[in-house]
Amino acid sequence: VTPLPKSPTRGRPDRDLALELDASDPLAEWREEFVIPDPHLVYLDGNSLGMTPKRTVAAVREVIESQWAGDLISSWWDNGWLDLPLTVGNQLAPVIGARPDEVVVHESTTVCLFQLVNAALDLHPGRRIIAVDDTEFPTDRYVVDGIARVRPGVEVRRGLDDLTDVDVVVRSLVDYRTAALQPIAAETARAAAAGASTVWDLSHAAGVVAVDLAGAGAEFAAGCTYKFLNGGPGAPAFSYVRSDLHDRLTQPIWGWFAQTDQFAMDAPFAPRDGIARLLNGTPPILGLTAARGGISIVADAGIAAIAMKAESLSSYAVDLADHVALTCATAPVPTSSGGHVSIIHPDAVALQRALADRKVIVDKRDPDILRLGLSPLTTRFTDVFECLMMLADLAAPTR
Amino acid sequence: VTPLPKSPTRGRPDRDLALELDASDPLAEWREEFVIPDPHLVYLDGNSLGMTPKRTVAAVREVIESQWAGDLISSWWDNGWLDLPLTVGNQLAPVIGARPDEVVVHESTTVCLFQLVNAALDLHPGRRIIAVDDTEFPTDRYVVDGIARVRPGVEVRRGLDDLTDVDVVVRSLVDYRTAALQPIAAETARAAAAGASTVWDLSHAAGVVAVDLAGAGAEFAAGCTYKFLNGGPGAPAFSYVRSDLHDRLTQPIWGWFAQTDQFAMDAPFAPRDGIARLLNGTPPILGLTAARGGISIVADAGIAAIAMKAESLSSYAVDLADHVALTCATAPVPTSSGGHVSIIHPDAVALQRALADRKVIVDKRDPDILRLGLSPLTTRFTDVFECLMMLADLAAPTR
Numbered sequence: 175v176t177p178l179p180k181s182p183t184r185g186r187p188d189r190d191l192a193l194e195l196d197a198s199d200p201l202a203e204w205r206e207e208f209v210i211p212d213p214h215l216v217y218l219d220g221n222s223l224g225m226t227p228k229r230t231v232a233a234v235r236e237v238i239e240s241q242w243a244g245d246l247i248s249s250w251w252d253n254g255w256l257d258l259p260l261t262v263g264n265q266l267a268p269v270i271g272a273r274p275d276e277v278v279v280h281e282s283t284t285v286c287l288f289q290l291v292n293a294a295l296d297l298h299p300g301r302r303i304i305a306v307d308d309t310e311f312p313t314d315r316y317v318v319d320g321i322a323r324v325r326p327g328v329e330v331r332r333g334l335d336d337l338t339d340v341d342v343v344v345r346s347l348v349d350y351r352t353a354a355l356q357p358i359a360a361e362t363a364r365a366a367a368a369g370a371s372t373v374w375d376l377s378h379a380a381g382v383v384a385v386d387l388a389g390a391g392a393e394f395a396a397g398c399t400y401k402f403l404n405g406g407p408g409a410p411a412f413s414y415v416r417s418d419l420h421d422r423l424t425q426p427i428w429g430w431f432a433q434t435d436q437f438a439m440d441a442p443f444a445p446r447d448g449i450a451r452l453l454n455g456t457p458p459i460l461g462l463t464a465a466r467g468g469i470s471i472v473a474d475a476g477i478a479a480i481a482m483k484a485e486s487l488s489s490y491a492v493d494l495a496d497h498v499a500l501t502c503a504t505a506p507v508p509t510s511s512g513g514h515v516s517i518i519h520p521d522a523v524a525l526q527r528a529l530a531d532r533k534v535i536v537d538k539r540d541p542d543i544l545r546l547g548l549s550p551l552t553t554r555f556t557d558v559f560e561c562l563m564m565l566a567d568l569a570a571p572t573r
Numbered sequence: 574v575t576p577l578p579k580s581p582t583r584g585r586p587d588r589d590l591a592l593e594l595d596a597s598d599p600l601a602e603w604r605e606e607f608v609i610p611d612p613h614l615v616y617l618d619g620n621s622l623g624m625t626p627k628r629t630v631a632a633v634r635e636v637i638e639s640q641w642a643g644d645l646i647s648s649w650w651d652n653g654w655l656d657l658p659l660t661v662g663n664q665l666a667p668v669i670g671a672r673p674d675e676v677v678v679h680e681s682t683t684v685c686l687f688q689l690v691n692a693a694l695d696l697h698p699g700r701r702i703i704a705v706d707d708t709e710f711p712t713d714r715y716v717v718d719g720i721a722r723v724r725p726g727v728e729v730r731r732g733l734d735d736l737t738d739v740d741v742v743v744r745s746l747v748d749y750r751t752a753a754l755q756p757i758a759a760e761t762a763r764a765a766a767a768g769a770s771t772v773w774d775l776s777h778a779a780g781v782v783a784v785d786l787a788g789a790g791a792e793f794a795a796g797c798t799y800k801f802l803n804g805g806p807g808a809p810a811f812s813y814v815r816s817d818l819h820d821r822l823t824q825p826i827w828g829w830f831a832q833t834d835q836f837a838m839d840a841p842f843a844p845r846d847g848i849a850r851l852l853n854g855t856p857p858i859l860g861l862t863a864a865r866g867g868i869s870i871v872a873d874a875g876i877a878a879i880a881m882k883a884e885s886l887s888s889y890a891v892d893l894a895d896h897v898a899l900t901c902a903t904a905p906v907p908t909s910s911g912g913h914v915s916i917i918h919p920d921a922v923a924l925q926r927a928l929a930d931r932k933v934i935v936d937k938r939d940p941d942i943l944r945l946g947l948s949p950l951t952t953r954f955t956d957v958f959e960c961l962m963m964l965a966d967l968a969a970p971t972r
Contacts, residue, residue: 209642219646226642234637234859242806243608243625247618247934255806282854284828285684292723313829313854316842320827324691326725400855407641407654407858428719429683430712438939443715455681455712456799459806460633460859535646540837 187497192559195490201483204475204551208404216534216557220549221378221514224404230467237463249459258462259431259453263412266403266469269477270376270395271386272414278449279399279465280457283377283411286396287317289425289452290413291344294371294394295321295328296424298341302328305340305370311350314375318344337368347385348378351539352503353488353510355383359390366391377401380412381472382513382550384481387414402513402549404468410461413452420448429454475551483550484512491515491546491558498566503543517544519569528568534561586896591958594889600882603874603950607803615933615956619948620777620913623803629866636862648858657861658830658852662811665802665868668876669775669794670785671813677848678798678864679856682776682810685795686716688824688851689812690743693770693793694720694727695823697740701727704739704769710749713774717743736767746784747777750938751902752887752909754782758789765790776800779811780871781912781949783880786813801912801948803867809860812851819847828853874950882949883911890914890945890957897965902942916943918968927967933960 196202209226217225241249250256263277270277280286291304302325306318322328331340343365348355358374365372374395379385381402387395395414399405415423424445430436431453434444445451472480485507492515495502503516519525519542526538537545546561547553595601607624616624640648649655662676669676679685690703701724705717721727730739742764747754757773764771773794778784780801786794794813798804814822823844829835830852833843844850871879884906891914894901902915918924918941925937936944945960946952 209638211643211645217645223641223646223649225645226637231637231642234633238625238630238633238805238863239608242622243630244610246610246616246624247622247936248929249806250622281680281684282828282857284830284854285680285826288826288853311829312832312835312838312842313827316827316829316832319842320825323823324724324825398855406637407648408855408861409859410857411854424722426719426723427684427687428712428715429681430710430715431683433711433715436711439711440939443711443718454687455683455810456797456807458681458809458857458860460808460863461857462807464637464859530647537646540839 187494189556189559192555195555199483199555201475201479201550204471205554207471208552212533214533216560218534218536218546218548218553218557218561220552221401221545221547222537223407224401224468224549225552227404227467227471229471230406230464233463233467234460237459255459258459259457260450262462262466262469263449265466265473266412269469269472270380270414271388273388273417275448276417277412277414278452279412279462280410280453283396283398284313284317285427286411286413287314287344287373287375288321289427290373290394290396290415291317291321291342293415293423293425294342294373295325297371297419297422301339301341303331303340304328304342304344305331305334305337306344307334308332309349310344311346311375311377314344314346337365337370340368340370343370343372344375345372346375346378348383348511348513350378351543352516353514354505355509355511358385358392362390362392378513379511382480382484383511384477392416393419399465399468403465403472406461406464406468408461409465409468410458415449415452423451425452427454431455431457471551480550481512484548487548487550487553487555487558488512488515490555491548491562494559494562498562500562500566500569512548514545514547517546517565518542519544521569525565525568529561529564532564534564536561586893588955588958591954594954598882598954600874600878600949603870604953606870607951611932613932615959617933617935617945617947617952617956617960619951620800620944620946621936622806623800623867623948624951626803626866626870628870629805629863632862632866633859636858654858657858658856659849661861661865661868662848664865664872665811668868668871669779669813670787672787672816674847675816676811676813677851678811678861679809679852682795682797683712683716684826685810685812686713686743686772686774687720688826689772689793689795689814690716690720690741692814692822692824693741693772694724696770696818696821700738700740702730702739703727703741703743704730704733704736705743706733707731708748709743710745710774710776713743713745736764736769739767739769742769742771743774744771745774745777747782747910747912749777750942751915752913753904754908754910757784757791761789761791777912778910781879781883782910783876791815792818798864798868802864802871805860805863805867807860808864809857814848814851822850824851826853830854830856870950879949880911883947886947886949886952886954886957887911887914889954890947890961893958893961897961899961899965899968911947913944913946916945916964917941918943920968924964924967928960928963931963933963935960
């Protein structure tokens, strides 16, 4: 695979170039793995809700109509339901650079973050400062503030510049508004040098950035599976904990799926070995089945190739936006993730609606950001071209 | 509907009576709403995993293949996904005697209990004793112990006889081993008289007992939807909080779905009004869709009629077990729920396997309990008859 030049549209902001880029895209065939509801649809919101994998349609039918309806209760053992959070976790592990048995898939991102921030605090007894940025995604800020309310002595520090005395840092690898990408190894090391553990939120990174958690020495991470991992609406989230921490790993929500010898039932809580001690209640089998479908496509296509296409799509979009004089809030890769490109415009709300009327779906973040999602397995260069040309036309009167 | 006599088999432990009872069962037709994978299957484990409603098969197909795949991101608004935890909660409310807008469906039972026990503690500042019984279902005990570990000053008292100084009582309405049913109004009042709030776990009650939360003055309740509510494997759980407590309601897992004006995103956490403040992260749409299917059948059939059939099935089973000299750990209704009948036998493990070889599926709880689930919408009197006769035969050598 030859990477695109840094400014692929320079001198050629035309549809022919987009068509050429699609024709030479080594991942183009993967789009056929997804349900395309309308050939004229330009869907640039896979960063909010990924499209539906055909294999997921089949897998959920199988789980409902054959396993649940047919095999009933025995499915927990015979169809692997009991271990599904770990099985799907192991499918996801190579996509985010985790080692085997370091990832579990279950619950919502909010619950996963709640568990991991508490776990990280427990590794730092006596010191109780959590640092989070004011621009962080709401749930991450809320989780931290909620923990500070119930754990006496825990304080929240806003901002990440000064990590003196900080115990736990909570931050997104990719900013949900600008797509800015943090250097994970350097920032993990900077926090560690200050004595802090970092809980990385990979929601806008997993499935689009070639995250290398092991290489970065990352201790904790969580994220959702319904964006670039195409896991379905409200699909269960994932938690990662570095394996050398598992023996000391604690978390506050104790349920029977984290219990050693779960079906003995009379003993007090004694958490299972390994990442399984993060489990809580009975895992969501339908959601896990859908998550597995989406994750498996990313694993099969390969995160390195996906990340390279994301960079190409993003470079192309940033360059084209510049050419048509749209204001871009997203820096070029590798400073940004490639997963989305944000356009700033005071009429963002109206423009989003006008695009939707023309079957071009983009995302919006108040007050003035249009997010163009660039999900590499389903987004074509022609999609980006159509969207930006239409946006330039629609935005013209106010320029 | 005429209730059965207290001891319906007296003098007639024969198949003809079972057939007569099935023929006069006013709920018999509801079995046709479920996928029956094998006409010879006797499935007495609906208390662990309810059977698959045909309407759920259709509903999940619709949500995946039309809403997710077709309408994509707009489904959050146009297909009601954003409010689905509340919508399904309102469907469930009449089934458990809650008022509108007192129930939310999301996350696992473990997470719901964790939220509610913390919420109940917050209503009792300065006092910090949680009471739970040693025979309580594992997750309920674990949740309480986990909270005591992270909230300084919180102590756990084992046993419910003496509630002096207790702030929060956590208990199941129906015992998962014996099916013993607590008098909810009297026990809620006894705890309240001692100054304690009760968090009721309705997992083995919802969908089989005509629970009247409002009539009982219950403050908090949670439970699963995958047993008698037929919501599917690992289906999301429910939480109930009495409406007059909503203004003061707190919980520790703060996420963006509980936030006022969720998509504004820049404000600090300000919880929504009402039961919605229990929400956490992005809700699990596939699981909620399946839960909705199962709950809707129970709501449509009517919990009063369902509970009456449960009582009849249970009376019949207890009486028949007595007739064939099997040892029953379940008291007659109304002291038990009617949801299952437990048979005690030292060879429980072997007997469960031998029954399964003959297509009779029952549940087991270590060390010596066979649980016969009596899910009223799918269980026939002939199922109970076949199971107990076979069990009597198989158990005979050791008697």
